[in-house]
Structure formats: C-alpha cells, structure tokens
Amino acid sequence: MTTNAQTDVGILARQHGRWHWSEFAFWIVVLAVGLAFPSRYLIMTEILRLALFALSLDLILGYAGIVSLGHAAFFGVGAYCAGLLSVHGLINEPVLALIVAGLAATVLGFVTSFLVIRGVDLTRLMVTLGIALLMEALAERFSNITGGTDGLQGIDIQPIFGVFAFDMFGKTGFFYSLAVLFVLFLLARTIVHSPFGLSLRAIKNNPLRAAAVGIPVNKRLIAIYTVAAFYAGIAGALFTQTTALASLDVFSFERSADLVLLLVIGGSGYLYGGLIGAAVFRMLQELFQWITPQYWMFWIGLVLVVIVMVGRHRIHAYALWLPNLILRQIAGRKAAVVLTDNEAP
Amino acid sequence: MTSILTNLFDGVAYGMLLFVLACGLAVTLGLMNFVNLAHGAFAMAGGYVCAIMVNRVGWPFFAALPLAFVASAMIGALLERTLYQHLYARSHLDQVLFSIGLVFMTVATVDYIMGSSRIFIKLPDVLQGQFDIFGVGIGRYRLMIIAICGLLTVGLQLVLSKTRFGSRLRAAVDDPRAASGLGINVPQVFAFTFAFGCGLAGLGGALSAEILGLDPYFPLKFMIYFLIVVTVGGSSSITGPFLASLLLGIGDVAGKYYVPKLGPFVIYTIMIVILIWRPNGLFGRTATR
Numbered sequence: 295m296t297t298n299a300q301t302d303v304g305i306l307a308r309q310h311g312r313w314h315w316s317e318f319a320f321w322i323v324v325l326a327v328g329l330a331f332p333s334r335y336l337i338m339t340e341i342l343r344l345a346l347f348a349l350s351l352d353l354i355l356g357y358a359g360i361v362s363l364g365h366a367a368f369f370g371v372g373a374y375c376a377g378l379l380s381v382h383g384l385i386n387e388p389v390l391a392l393i394v395a396g397l398a399a400t401v402l403g404f405v406t407s408f409l410v411i412r413g414v415d416l417t418r419l420m421v422t423l424g425i426a427l428l429m430e431a432l433a434e435r436f437s438n439i440t441g442g443t444d445g446l447q448g449i450d451i452q453p454i455f456g457v458f459a460f461d462m463f464g465k466t467g468f469f470y471s472l473a474v475l476f477v478l479f480l481l482a483r484t485i486v487h488s489p490f491g492l493s494l495r496a497i498k499n500n501p502l503r504a505a506a507v508g509i510p511v512n513k514r515l516i517a518i519y520t521v522a523a524f525y526a527g528i529a530g531a532l533f534t535q536t537t538a539l540a541s542l543d544v545f546s547f548e549r550s551a552d553l554v555l556l557l558v559i560g561g562s563g564y565l566y567g568g569l570i571g572a573a574v575f576r577m578l579q580e581l582f583q584w585i586t587p588q589y590w591m592f593w594i595g596l597v598l599v600v601i602v603m604v605g606r607h608r609i610h611a612y613a614l615w616l617p618n619l620i621l622r623q624i625a626g627r628k629a630a631v632v633l634t635d636n637e638a639p
Numbered sequence: 640m641t642s643i644l645t646n647l648f649d650g651v652a653y654g655m656l657l658f659v660l661a662c663g664l665a666v667t668l669g670l671m672n673f674v675n676l677a678h679g680a681f682a683m684a685g686g687y688v689c690a691i692m693v694n695r696v697g698w699p700f701f702a703a704l705p706l707a708f709v710a711s712a713m714i715g716a717l718l719e720r721t722l723y724q725h726l727y728a729r730s731h732l733d734q735v736l737f738s739i740g741l742v743f744m745t746v747a748t749v750d751y752i753m754g755s756s757r758i759f760i761k762l763p764d765v766l767q768g769q770f771d772i773f774g775v776g777i778g779r780y781r782l783m784i785i786a787i788c789g790l791l792t793v794g795l796q797l798v799l800s801k802t803r804f805g806s807r808l809r810a811a812v813d814d815p816r817a818a819s820g821l822g823i824n825v826p827q828v829f830a831f832t833f834a835f836g837c838g839l840a841g842l843g844g845a846l847s848a849e850i851l852g853l854d855p856y857f858p859l860k861f862m863i864y865f866l867i868v869v870t871v872g873g874s875s876s877i878t879g880p881f882l883a884s885l886l887l888g889i890g891d892v893a894g895k896y897y898v899p900k901l902g903p904f905v906i907y908t909i910m911i912v913i914l915i916w917r918p919n920g921l922f923g924r925t926a927t928r
Binding site: 355361363409412414415416417419420421423424425427428431432435547548551554555558588589590591592594595596597598599601602603606 | 722744747751859901910911918
C-alpha cells in the first residue's frame with residue numbers, strides 16, 4: 295500500500311516536473327525580446343532583476359505560505375555586500391562576488407528564519423517588516439561603512455570572468471542577469487518539484503496535517519526561508535553590479551510592498567508568476583510614470599485595490615481567457631493554460 | 640534630573656497621542672482581525688481637514704478638532720460600507736494588498752491636492768510656549784494633549800466595560816456567530832466601531848500635526864508605530880495598547896534624546912524581541928484566535 299502511494303506520488307511529481315513545450319516557448323520569447331530591443335537593455339535588466347527577486351518571494355509566499363513584508367532586508371544585504379566587496383577590492387570577479395553576496399543574505403535569512411517561523415500571519419508580517427526596518431536603521435547608523443543616504447561611492451565592477459566588461463548600454467548587464475536568472479530558475483524549478491517542494495505545499499495547505507503525516511514543518515520552513523534569502527541576496531547583488539549603485543533605499547518598505555504587489559499580479563504559487571508579474575508591473579509603472587510623473591503611485595494603488603476587490607482568481611481567469619481561446623482553436627479542446635488553485639488561503 | 644522629567648513628560652504626551660492614533664487599529668486589527676495598514680490615512684485625513692479649516696477658513700483650533708473627528712469618521716464609515724466589509728473574511732495577504740493600495744492612493748491624492756511639503760496648523764496663543772513647575776519645562780500644547788487623550792482613554796474604557804454597546808462589541812468580536820444568534824447586528828456594530836476608530840485617528844492626526852509633522856507620507860511613516868502599539872499591546876483590552884503606546888512614546892523620545900543615532904534601532908529590536916517572546920503581545924490572550 296505504502297509503496298503504491300509512494301510510486302504514485304513519484305509519478306505525479308515527475309509528470310509535473312517534466313518540461314512543457316510552453317515553457318520552452320517562454321524562454322525563447324524572453325531571449326528574442328532581449329535581442330529584438332537593443333535600445334531597451336536597461337529597463338529589461340531591471341525587469342529580470344525584479345523577476346529574480348519575485349522568484350525569491352514566490353518560494354516562501356507561493357509555496358510555503360509565509361507572508362513577508364520585509365523581503366527587502368535580504369535584497370539590501372546582497373546589494374551592500376556586492377558593493378562593499380567591489381569598493382574595497384576584496385573580490386573583483388563579479389560572479390564570485392555575486393555568490394558571496396548571496397551567501398551573506400543566506401546567513402541573515404537562516405538566523406532570522408527562527409524568528410519568522412514562530413507565530414501566525416500577523417506576527418510574521420510584523421517580524422519581517424521589523425527586520426527590514428532594523429537593517430535600514432543599521433545601515434543608516436553605520437553610514438561611515440554604507441555611505442548613508444548618499445550611497446556607496448566608487449563601485450567599479452570588473453569584467454565578468456575577466457572577459458565581458460560592463461558597457462554603458464547595459465548589454466553585458468542584461469545577458470549576465472538573464473543567465474543568472476535562468477540558472478537560479480532551473481534550481482528553483484528542481485526544488486519545487488522535488489519531494490521537498492511537495493512537502494512545502496502540504497505545509498502551506500495545512501501545517502497541522504502536514505506535521506501529522508510526519509513532515510518536519512519548522513525545519514522545512516527554515517530551509518525554504520533560507521533559500522529564498524539567498525535568491526533575494528543575489529537579486530540585490532545583481533542590482534548593485536548592473537547599476538553600480540547601493541544606497542539606503544535598497545531596504546525601503548516600498549521595495550518589499552511592490553514585490554508583493556507584482557507577485558500578486560503575476561500569480562503566486564507557480565514559478566512563472568513572479569517573472570510575468572515583474573514584466574507587467576514594470577510596464578504598468580512605466581506607463582503610469584509617463585502619464586503622471588508625480589502621481590503614478592495613485593494608479594498603482596488603484597490597480598491593487600481593484601485586484602483585491604475583484605478577486606485574484608477571477609483576474610487571472612480573465613487574463614487567460616484570450617490565450618486559452620486561441621490555444622483551443624489551434625491545438626484542440628483540451629489544450630488550455632490553467633492556474634493551479636493554491637494561492638494563500 | 641529636570642531634563643529627565645521633561646523628557647518623561649514629552650514621552651507621555653507622545654505616547655498618549657500614539658494611543659489615540661492607534662486605538663482604532665487596536666479594534667480593527669486586534670479584535671476584528673483585519674490587517675488595516677491604511678489606518679494612518681484616516682489620521683492624515685483628520686489632520687488635513689483641521690489644517691484647512693484653521694489655516695484657510697479661519698476656524699478656531701478647538702472648533703476644528705471635533706470636525707477632524709467627524710470628517711475621518713464619515714470617510715471611515717463610507718469606506719467600511721463600500722469596501723472594507725467585503726474583505727473581513729479574506730486572507731491576510733488580500734487585506735495587506737488592499738490597504739497598501741489604499742495608502743498609495745491616499746498619498747498621491749493628498750500630494751496632488753495639498754502639495755508635498757509639511758503642513759503646520761496655526762495654534763492659538765494659549766497653547767504656545769511652556770511654563771515651569773519646580774524647574775521642569777512643561778509644554779502647554781503637550782499638556783493639552785495629555786488632558787484630551789487621558790479623558791478619551793478613560794471614556795473609552797468606561798464605554799467598553801460599562802455600556803450596552805461595549806458588551807455588544809465584545810460579544811461580536813469574541814464570537815460573531817453566537818452574537819448574531821443572540822440578535823446582535825454584528826455588521827452594524829463593526830461598522831460603527833470602525834468609523835469611531837477612524838474618527839479617533841482623525842482627531843489624533845489633527846493633534847499630531849504639531850508634534851509628528853503632517854505631510855502626504857504620514858501614513859507610511861507612522862504605519863509601523865501604529866502596528867507596534869497594537870501587536871505589542873495585544874488586543875484583550877484597551878489597557879494593553881495604552882501601556883504599549885506609553886512605553887513606545889517614552890522609549891522613542893528618550894532614545895532620540897540620549898542615543899540619537901540608535902533611536903529607531905532600539906525600538907525595532909524591542910518590538911521583535913517582545914513578539915518572539917510573546918507572539919500575542921505583552922498583554923494579549925495566550926490562545927491564538
């Protein structure tokens with residue numbers, strides 16, 4: 295009986311883990327867009343960075359059900375770490391610096407995860423928010439190291455592997471970010487389709503039941519929170535490396551809030567949600583800033599309110615209606631993109 | 640010695656103010672379990688109404704204060720009936736998103752109408768300056784804040800514990816289903832309480848313009864303070880949030896005075912430690928709801 299159940303789960307997991315042709319199409323489109331608009335590298339790099347950051351939040355929010363309002367803490371640590379490594383010339387190789395910055399964020403993530411797993415939603419919200427504010431206050435306190443509100447001065451990023459120098463059009467930065475995003479995406483994909491990932495979903499749906507069937511709930515949550523911190527740290531380091539900037543606003547509350555917003559636009563609980571959300575969100579932001587440079591926040595707020603009032607599920611159903619219609623025409627009745635119904639309860 | 644007492648006095652005034660600002664949130668967040676990050680927006684609305692009436696229309700300050708209360712309460716009631724009431728049963732994530740959206744909209748709207756710079760309210764001469772009692776400097780304005788907020792606190796406590804409405808509210812919060820079975824109109828009680836809390840926030844916003852500063856980013860800047868008051872204070876009574884506000888007020892003023900660079904750091908650390916130690920707040924119930 296148990297072996298049957300295990301093989302069933304194994305088969306199911308392997309089926310879900312298989313690459314769908316639409317996923318190949320997605321990455322080909324991303325690459326094609328990158329090649330097609332050489333004058334838009336800077337904003338596209340920004341989207342990739344946001345996408346990686348959103349992927350990080352998706353891991354804990356979409357798969358483990360931890361609502362965080364302070365994810366910028368890890369982003370900021372990654373950003374400052376990469377910046378400091380470069381300014382003081384400790385590690386000049388960008389890829390190595392990226393990993394070290396990610397690990398620095400991982401350490402913070404591991405330490406704070408013990409605080410986060412305690413308590414319920416509201417306490418988690420407050421603790422994550424508090425940690426981000428704490429990091430911001432620390433960065434301000436030690437402004438002799440961090441440069442305070444002016445930001446770190448003199449960040450100079452060396453060529454990648456000593457070959458590919460960062461150019462002013464952002465071409466290198468774009469492909470560098472794309473490569474990092476793709477590698478980390480593959481890793482995340484492996485994680486969420488592994489037995490470990492399945493156990494996370496069980497915890498999200500019902501922690502009590504998950505504990506009853508023998509899943510070590512707290513250990514799993516600590517693990518995924520730490521991994522997510524690593525991702526966020528890498529996203530922060532990418533930010534510093536591609537813009538040569540690191541200032542106090544890497545820790546800002548708006549950054550964490552925007553992140554939750556874009557993940558919700560894209561849909562949490564499936565890995566492409568953060569990627570699509572990042573692109574849509576950045577485009578919307580650009581549009582609103584173009585319409586009203588000073589008051590674009592109003593429209594972003596309105597989008598949020600409307601999304602919540604109408605209901606996230608319904609919005610996604612509307613958004614998928616047209617693509618599904620076309621898909622059905624081409625590929626027959628059964629071909630349709632359906633979102634799994636596992637958003638935060 | 641006298642500087643310690645003056646700081647203590649300022650801290651108490653600041654804490655009282657925080658309590659009036661946040662006690663509405665103590666009900667929505669602590670009792671109704673609705674994560675309303677937009678609470679500061681109602682406070683800001685009250686502040687701006689008061690500023691407009693005093694500075695532009697020329698009302699006396701003391702006449703504009705009740706108006707700030709009424710205006711915020713009406714906005715609160717309107718939003719509760721149209722938007723908030725649909726979200727009571729939703730997930731915390733939805734509530735967070737919705738209220739952040741509301742904050743963003745408020746910030747941009749106020750910025751559009753009133754400009755982004757800080758607004759000052761013209762105070763009557765009676766409230767300006769300070770006097771000494773045994774060498775301790777007492778600001779008149781802060782003394783008035785302590786008086787008003789102290790009276791409000793006592794009044795609130797009496798209403799909650801002694802009146803029929805108070806017991807209805809407590810019943811509705813404890814178990815909405817059982818309460819409505821007993822014939823209590825739960826949505827009405829919630830709507831009234833929500834509006835009243837928003838009104839208090841508006842009054843607090845008007846009073847705080849002098850001390851905290853009033854600009855379009857007010858709801859974002861002080862959001863964390865309101866949340867600290869409620870989460871640290873717990874939600875079993877209003878005594879918890881009241882003591883938490885006093886602690887926060889005194890701690891913040893003292894922190895800014897004695898260790899200016901570490902001020903916010905100390906506050907956040909204390910908050911995290913308390914939440915880890917007692918997830919339901921210092922004075923909260925032990926069981927999670």
